Amino acid sequence: MATPSEELMNKLVALCKRRGILFQSSEIYGGINGFWDYGPYGVPLRRAVEHLWWKYMVEERDNVVGLDSTIICHPEVWRASGHLEKFSDMMTDCTECKKRFRVDQMEDPNVCPACGAVGKMTEPREFNLMLKTFVGPVFDEEHAAYLRAETCQPIFVDFNTIRVSTRQKLPFGIAQIGKSFRNEINPRNFTFRSREFTQMEMEFFCKEDDSMQWFDYWHEQRWNFYTKVLGLPEDKLHIHWHEKLAHYAKKALDIEFQFPFGWDEIEGVHHRGQWDMSRHAEYSHQDAACKYFDQEINQAYFPTVVETSCGLDRIVLMLLCNAYDEDTAATAKEGMDEDVRVVMHFNPKIAPVQVAVLPLSKKLEAPAQDLYKKIRKKFRAEYDVTGSIGKRYRRQDEIGTPFCITYDFETENDHAVTVRLRDSMEQDRVPLAEVDQFIADKIGDLT
Numbered sequence: 126m127a128t129p130s131e132e133l134m135n136k137l138v139a140l141c142k143r144r145g146i147l148f149q150s151s152e153i154y155g156g157i158n159g160f161w162d163y164g165p166y167g168v169p170l171r172r173a174v175e176h177l178w179w180k181y182m183v184e185e186r187d188n189v190v191g192l193d194s195t196i197i198c199h200p201e202v203w204r205a206s207g208h209l210e211k212f213s214d215m216m217t218d219c220t221e222c223k224k225r226f227r228v229d230q231m232e233d234p235n236v237c238p239a240c241g242a243v244g245k246m247t248e249p250r251e252f253n254l255m256l257k258t259f260v261g262p263v264f265d266e267e268h269a270a271y272l273r274a275e276t277c278q279p280i281f282v283d284f285n286t287i288r289v290s291t292r293q294k295l296p297f298g299i300a301q302i303g304k305s306f307r308n309e310i311n312p313r314n315f316t317f318r319s320r321e322f323t324q325m326e327m328e329f330f331c332k333e334d335d336s337m338q339w340f341d342y343w344h345e346q347r348w349n350f351y352t353k354v355l356g357l358p359e360d361k362l363h364i365h366w367h368e369k370l371a372h373y374a375k376k377a378l379d380i381e382f383q384f385p386f387g388w389d390e391i392e393g394v395h396h397r398g399q400w401d402m403s404r405h406a407e408y409s410h411q412d413a414a415c416k417y418f419d420q421e422i423n424q425a426y427f428p429t430v431v432e433t434s435c436g437l438d439r440i441v442l443m444l445l446c447n448a449y450d451e452d453t454a455a456t457a458k459e460g461m462d463e464d465v466r467v468v469m470h471f472n473p474k475i476a477p478v479q480v481a482v483l484p485l486s487k488k489l490e491a492p493a494q495d496l497y498k499k500i501r502k503k504f505r506a507e508y509d510v511t512g513s514i515g516k517r518y519r520r521q522d523e524i525g526t527p528f529c530i531t532y533d534f535e536t537e538n539d540h541a542v543t544v545r546l547r548d549s550m551e552q553d554r555v556p557l558a559e560v561d562q563f564i565a566d567k568i569g570d571l572t
């Protein structure tokens with residue numbers, strides 16, 4: 126029997142597939158574990174979050190600039206970063222059911238979490254998470270290369286080129302959004318732990334003496350991103366301070382969300398000291414490219430790094446979990462037989478469709494299309510003419526459309542339309558000429 130939280134996740138996974146938000150990759154071949162495709166309603170949701178992050182972290186700041194580096198870098202990058210040597214988890218196999226697990230995620234390393242067999246687990250062994258490939262026509266170790274396991278390393282490597290080209294002085298940051306790959310032993314919880322995922326990272330370079338203040342600053346900024354920009358409830362988020370720190374780190378925290386499967390990490394804010402820059406200096410032998418020349422004191426030194434690192438797919442999963450709702454009482458209002466309305470309460474800023482234009486009758490298609498073409502220039506919009514109006518509202522509720530505009534026979538006379546609000550199901554009569562502004566104001570109000 127599924128627990129209530131498993132049931133909720135099952136419903137969410139089913140909804141995401143049914144409505145083309147997000148589904149298993151390569152499904153007709155049986156799927157590939159840990160890889161996910163975003164469909165027509167998933168793409169705008171994901172892009173909206175990405176856009177908000179970039180705007181908040183880069184475009185609205187003078188001291189953070191962008192980078193879009195390649196996924197495959199020189200293999201020495203990963204030797205310098207320690208990934209080739211140490212980026213591994215301990216894994217163990219069950220000799221009974223043949224399933225494989227990460228030791229640190231097992232309640233009891235002696236008991237198989239899948240089949241319950243006791244004393245049947247193999248000796249834990251190390252498993253490197255880097256995905257390997259070969260560059261060029263020869264498939265040997267000399268030509269081995271790796272898909273990046275995190276987006277931050279190319280930022281460290283390109284530090285000097287970016288600093289020189291932008292004339293930035295410490296403190297300043299470099300941000301990047303892009304794919305990362307990890308050969309996770311046990312992908313699970315829908316997209317939470319995937320093998321291919323998108324990271325949004327920002328490395329902030331500063332003086333060692335100021336670094337703790339910057340850590341506190343970025344801690345606050347990132348918290349505000351979730352609570353103010355994305356509008357998530359504070360009681361579903363918390364800070365988990367790391368007790369065990371990496372040897373080079375001075376402070377580290379995770380921002381966690383209360384998923385149906387428990388509290389888990391969506392973002393890390395890390396004080397990385399001078400570790401990354403000094404390692405790249407050591408391995409590249411390009412000391413000057415990894416140091417900052419401080420004209421005030423006429424001296425070069427390794428900048429200290431404070432990092433903010435989150436996963437776009439985990440944020441999207443968090444938003445899906447937070448938005449999912451079933452309400453029973455309100456459905457009768459719109460004359461529907463069903464007693465359950467599935468509704469995604471997305472913040473209108475990130476909703477895949479922000480406005481749906483629904484003509485009451487096919488006879489009204491021509492003017493309704495004109496309105497739709499005007500609306501979609503400003504908002505993510507959709508047009509739907511099939512089925513009863515109640516059914517069309519439900520369809521939009523399921524994908525979280527905050528505003529439905531109904532174009533009816535009265536519109537020709539009063540030059541007004543009905544705007545129906547997703548959450549309250551209230552309806553407002555709004556003059557056609559003011560409908561854009563009405564929606565823009567509501568989006569502003571609700572965020």
Ligand code: ATP
Nearest residue numbers: 309317318319322324390391392393434435436439
């Ligand atoms: P975890 O402990 O969950 O494996 P981590 O501490 O290794 O994560 P980081 O290396 O700090 O994670 O990565 C930063 C962010 O990248 C995480 O907070 C998460 O949002 C995202 N991320 C990391 N691994 C994955 C993954 N396998 N699938 C999806 N997102 C991921």
